[in-house]
Each structure stands twice: as structure tokens, then as C-alpha cells.
Amino acid sequence: MGEISIKINIADRVYPLKVDMEEEEIVRRAAKLINDRIKEYQENYAVRDKQDLLSMSVLHYATATLRAEKKMSEDGTEVADKVYQLDQMLSDFFSK
Template identity: 60%
Template sequence: MGEISIKINIADRVYPLRINASEEEVVRKAAKEINDRIKMLMQNYEVKDKQDLLSMCVLHYATAALKFDGKRLIEDEGISEKIAELDQQLTQYLSGQ
């Protein structure tokens, strides 16, 4: 699939984008999540400035992304350790025959 042009509304502003057609659903879902987060922040805090709300939203998603990357790194290291253990056990088993 090729590129398509879409318009995304975030915080009452429209952004024209050119994206791969295969990414459209993800981009629209991301925009909806951002708008939902902004709405939640407006309801829970007395912040009305869109710039402040967007900044708070970005902070939330950046923090979540960093936590995910750190967790993934730890999990990757755990998998690497298990693979090394299995490799060592297989080497010992094969050299014993």
C-alpha cells in the first residue's frame, strides 16, 4: 500500500499528515488516546490551557515509553542469560557423548 493523506484532530487543532495506508488505524487510535487523555486531564485538574494539557500528555506517554523500554531491556537480558545457560548445558551434554 502507498501513502495516503489524512487529517488528525488533536486538542482542537487539525493536522494534515501523509502516512502509509497500513499505519492509518494506529495513527487514528493514537490521536483518539491523546484526546481522551487531554479530556481526562481537563476534568481532573483545573488546567484549561491546551499547551499545558499537551505537555502533561506528552510527559505521561514519554514516561510510559521509558518504563516499557527499561522493562524490555531487563526481560531481554533475562532471555539472553537463559539462552547462555541452555547453550552451556547443550555443550556439556554433547561433549559427554
């Protein structure tokens, strides 16, 4: 569609961005998730430094992303194994 200019607030700092129109909602939701995580860490831990809170948030989301990628890879391998088994069964059936 086209790029638009938006401003995103993360940890009380404003970041001007250019994003595709269809990505705007995702970017805004991501910023909200980050700010919510920062707020949670502020309330539950004795951390006040924004840099530390941002680092903890990044670690949280990077870990979640890697966990999801690993699961997708494992699921993909499992599906490939099932397809191979099904193919073998069909080959055996039709070769009789």
C-alpha cells in the first residue's frame, strides 16, 4: 500500500518511524507489549533504570521468539516424519 510516518512511545521516549500501512497496528501493538512488560518489571522488581528494564524486556521477547522457533522446527520435523510414514504406508498398500 505505502509507507506512513508514525510516532511510537517506548519507555517514555518517542521514536518516529516509517512503516507500511498494513504493519502499523502490529508495530503499535508491539510497542504496547514492550511498555506493559516494562511496567510489570518496574512493579515487581527493584529496578528503576529504563535501560535495565528495556534489556530485561528484550531478553524476555527474544527468549519467547527462540522458544517459538524451536517448537515450529520440532513440529515441522514431526509433520515431515508423519508424511514420510504415510507415504511408506501408501507405497506398501499400492505395491501389493
